[in-house]
Amino acid sequence: MNKRKTVRLLAGLACVGTVLASCGTTGGDSSQGAPGGQGFQPPDLAALETLGEPEGQLNILAWPGYAEDGSNDPAVDWVTPFEKETGCQVNVKPFGTSDEAVNLMKTGEYDVVSASGDASLRLIAAGDVEPVNTDLIPNYPDVYDFLKNKTWNSVDGTSYGVPHGWGANVLAYRTDKVKPAPDSWSVVFDENSPYRGKITAYDSPIYIADAALYLMKHRPELGIQNPYALDDKQFTAAVDLLKKQRPMVSEYWSDYLKESQALKNGDVVAGTAWQVTVNLTEAEGAPVSSVLPSEGATGWSDTWMVSAKSERKTCAYQWLNHIISPEANAAVAEYFGEAPANPKACDLTEDPKHCDNYHAGDAEYASQIWYWTTPIAQxxxxxTDVKCKDYGEWTRAWTEIKG
Structure with missing residues (x-):
């Protein structure tokens, strides 16, 4: 991990969603997907058939750190090479939450967006993004197969974007305080945990899925098969678990830099984190490590998508191809702190161990991750015999949990 790069990242990378109002979507974990298909019919939009002449401009909506042009750090720039190669002048608008990204895409002002799994299906269902013709993206065949055609970036076999990067929400812990080394989320969920009052948790309604994932293994009688598909009984159990956890939590986080500081100071000793947080904290001298617990973990897989309203689709496709090129994918994965989607990127990272640290090509590791997906009634x-709690109910419950 390049500490200089990481510290310069903009804070506030919280990925949260809002209600998927009246349009059913579905999602899934890293490998299994949802039985029975997607469960909804997206608007009838066609993918681009052929590329034309570059339109000369591209408006990008991106997570901070995903489209760097050298303005934050002159040494960090994969936008300028794209501009020189294609003639597409880039305007970047960073966003801080998935809610914000979804709302901004409705304006039609942006050509492409980097969408997390709690936003991508909402964009598809609303007709804000269109199918992507992957035959027009030369670098697409190089992308790891286990990231393609998943329930958060495709519908019934139709691709709606290109995978960008991915990662797990790991269990971070202070090695000098948490002994023996944990291998279960019980250190943060068991009400008898010796680390009570020193636990940190992710500040978002989507964190309810982490509790549901824990209950999948520890209360099998609930019958939870997917942490984003919770009926009334299952949802109540997950919410109750988080309410019991609430007095144990010292700090909820959405800014990973603040979580890093809390781990470094010893204000918290265990909790959910991104691998970039662990690497940064360890690089600054704190005794911190991480583990993917025996129950598995939630996580994210981001997708670059094309606006259905874009009038600059040739430039949009050229960006999709550029961002998953070995050079650009290596740069963004290392700067942001995630696993790249293109295995060829692993030969180009400054840290030769970057892909090993982030389990980039480890399909077995990835199969233990349940990627963020917007919960819906379907x-x-x-x-099909019950209704599940949608994200509106998750949001209301989260407010009650935190008090």
Missing amino acids: CVDGR
């Missing part, structure tokens, strides 16, 4: 685990 149960994404395939059940």
Whole structure:
């Protein structure tokens, strides 16, 4: 991990979603997907058939750190090479939450967006993004197969974007305080945890999925098959678990730099984190490590998508191809702190161990991750005899949990 690069990242990378109002979508974990198909019919939009002449401009909506042009750090720039190669002048608008990204895409002002799994299906269902013709993206065949055609970036086999990067929400812990080394989320969920009052948790309604994931293994009688598909009984159990956890939590985080500081200071000793947080904290001298617990973990997989309203689709496709090129994908993965989507990027990172540290090509590791997906009333685990709690109910419950 390049500490200089990481510290310069903009803070506030919270990925949260809002209600998927009246349009059913579905999602899934890293490998299984949702039985029975997607469960909704997206608007009838066609993918681009052929590329034309570059339109000369491209408006990008991106997570901070995903489209760097040298303005934050002159040494960090993969936008300028794209501009020189294509003639597409780039305007970048960073966003801080998935909610913000979804709302901004509705304006039609942006050509492409980097969408997390709690936003991508909302964009598809609303008709704000269109299918992507991957035949027009020369670098697409190089992308790891386990990231393609998943339930958060495709519908019934139709791709709606290109995978960009991914990562797990790991269990971080202070090695000098948490002994023996943990291998279960029980250190943060068990009400008898010796680390009570020193626990940190992710500040978002989507964190309810982390509790549901824990209950999948520890209360099998609930029958949870997917942490984003919770009926009334399952949802109540997850919410109750988080309410019991609330007095144990010292700090909820959405800014990973603040979480890093809390771990470094010893204000917290265990909790959910991104691998970039662990690497940064360790690089600054704190005794911190991480583990993917035995129950698995939630996580994210981001997708670059094309606006259905874009009038600059040739430039948009050229960006999609550029951002998953070995050079650009290596640069963004290392700067942001995630696993790249293109395995060829692993030969180009400054840190030769970057891909090993982030488990880039480890399909077995990835199969233990349940990627963020917007919960909806149509149960994404395939059940049709019950209704599941949608994100509006998750949001209301989260407010009650935090008090």
